[in-house]
Amino acid sequence: MATQRDAALDNLKGLLIISVVYVHFYDLLGQKTALLxxxxxxxxxxxxxxxxFLSGYFGKHVExxxxxxxxxxxxxxxxxxxxxxxxxxxxxxxxxxxLRPLNMYWFLLTLLVIRLLMPELLRVRWLLPVSIVVxxxxxxxxxxxxxxxxxxxxxxxxxxxxxxxxTPEHMKRIRKIPIPVAAAGGAAGALLALWLTDTMPLDKEAxxxxxxVNSYATQGxxxxxxxxxxxxxxxxxxxxxxxxxxxxxxxxSLLTGIxxxxxxxxxxxxxxxxxxxxxxxxxxxxxxxxxPMLEGIAYPGRxxxxxxxxxxLGIYAFLVSWILSSPPVVxxxxxxxxxxxxxxxxxxxxxxxxxxxxxxxxxx
Numbered sequence: 001m002a003t004q005r006d007a008a009l010d011n012l013k014g015l016l017i018i019s020v021v022y023v024h025f026y027d028l029l030g031q032k033t034a035l036l037x038x039x040x041x042x043x044x045x046x047x048x049x050x051x052x053f054l055s056g057y058f059g060k061h062v063e064x065x066x067x068x069x070x071x072x073x074x075x076x077x078x079x080x081x082x083x084x085x086x087x088x089x090x091x092x093x094x095x096x097x098x099l100r101p102l103n104m105y106w107f108l109l110t111l112l113v114i115r116l117l118m119p120e121l122l123r124v125r126w127l128l129p130v131s132i133v134v135x136x137x138x139x140x141x142x143x144x145x146x147x148x149x150x151x152x153x154x155x156x157x158x159x160x161x162x163x164x165x166x167t168p169e170h171m172k173r174i175r176k177i178p179i180p181v182a183a184a185g186g187a188a189g190a191l192l193a194l195w196l197t198d199t200m201p202l203d204k205e206a207x208x209x210x211x212x213v214n215s216y217a218t219q220g221x222x223x224x225x226x227x228x229x230x231x232x233x234x235x236x237x238x239x240x241x242x243x244x245x246x247x248x249x250x251x252x253s254l255l256t257g258i259x260x261x262x263x264x265x266x267x268x269x270x271x272x273x274x275x276x277x278x279x280x281x282x283x284x285x286x287x288x289x290x291x292p293m294l295e296g297i298a299y300p301g302r303x304x305x306x307x308x309x310x311x312x313l314g315i316y317a318f319l320v321s322w323i324l325s326s327p328p329v330v331x332x333x334x335x336x337x338x339x340x341x342x343x344x345x346x347x348x349x350x351x352x353x354x355x356x357x358x359x360x361x362x363x364x
Contacts, residue, residue: 005260006250007250007251007252007256008175008245008248008249008250009054009057009259010255010256010257010259010260011248011249011250011253011255011256011259012050012054012244012245012248012259013051013054013258013259013260013262014254014255014256014257014258014259014262014321014325015244015248015255015259016047016050016051016262017258017259017262017265017266017321017325018258018317018318018321019043019047019317020047020048020051020104020265020266020269021265021269021273021316021317021320021321022039022043022313022314022317023040023043023044023047024103024104024269024270024273025273025276025277025313025316025317026039026040026313027040028273028274028277029277029280035310036310036313038194040208041193041194041197041208041210042190042193042194042240044208044210044211045189045190045193045210045233045236045237045240046189046236046237046240046241046244048107048156048159048211049156049159049233049237049238049241050159050237050241050244051107052110052156052157052159052160052163053159053160053162053163053166053241054163055111055160055163056159056160056161056162056163056164056165056166057163057164057166057171058163059115059118059160059163059164060164062115062118062119062122063119065115065118066115066116066118066119069111069112069115069116070112070116070345071337071341071344071345072111073108073109073111073112073115074108074112075337075340075341075344076108076267076337077101077105077108077109077112079336079337079340080105080267080268081101081102081105081108082096082098084102084103084105084270084271085102087271087274088102088274097147099147099148100146100147100148101146101149103270104266104267104269104270105267106146106149106152106213107149107266109148109149109153110149110152110153110156113148113149113153114153114157114160118164127161128158128161128162128165131154131157131158131161132158132234134154135154135155135157135158135212135230136227136230136231138151138154138155138215139151139155139215139216139223139226139227139230140215140216140217140223140226141215142215142217142218144215145213145214145215145218146213146214151212151213151214151215152211152212152213155212155230156212158234159237162238171245174242174245174246175245175246177242177246179246179247182242182243182246182247183243185239185240185242185243186239186240186242186243186244188236188239189235189236189237189238189239189240189243190236190240192232192235192236193210193232193233193236196228196229196232200221200225200228200229201220201221201225202219202220202221207219209221209226209229209230209233210229210233212230212233254322257322257325257326258321258322258325259325260325260330261324261325261326261327261329261330262325263333264324264325264329264330264333265320265321265324265325267333268324268329268333269320269321269324272320273320276316283312
């Protein structure tokens, strides 16, 4: 008998993947403004740590996940990372490396490495605190960077382990936390993230330290400053994550379907984004003519065309996530990946039906 899915966690994945699309589109637009930068900072603090937490939570069958890791993550990486480079190379000068993931595709290599190593990692005593210490030390080494997603793999591992060690009983307790208590914790985590971002001497042209992609020196930070940032995300992300888990509804909704198709959204959302960004000014202009009253509203920061851009970013992120998680897209993606797997790997003796390929179509 199939285990009944937890609609609340599907809803949470749906919300998170919409936020991922939002942040990536913001980065591509290059609108470095106070309002959107603040929103981006808060989303970076929680979105990928919580995704890794959920991946660990759903990854308790370590041998099963290890066996499927090559097919589930390496094949999509080898397909979509070069394709994304080929499309972007016609628009701007970007560097390509076979083992250097572009933008969002680091997540595939990180899950691949973690799930391949999990059976051995679990033999380590005090694994979670050890992984945090290693992540803090890794920031001092410039060799821990983008190649093989090494920095992110090491630094996001603690969040994966938090999810792995979280039991359904723990999840029930989180959902029973009084809302004022959860809100206070989430607000404290958000304020910590914003305060550090505002007070530390960040290189605005480099990636945010919460993206965990570069060494402290590459970020323009002293070792103690880099350690402070990494400790902050290991505190702020769980606090904000518990608030989201507490508040997310458990009833089925549009978010449920988006969450179930989160992997196709994650892998495919960059391609329509590259086209839409060319016409963003035109879209904002149309929106201004439809709702002229919004253009003059005062708000923090200066945006291209004002408030309409904030609204359009949210609408775009939702629509793209909804379309790319739809059953026809998910089925087409599954057939593509299943065909590639048959070409590359010998068939398993036990077989693997398309209906059993949950890890292919959603982030788990």
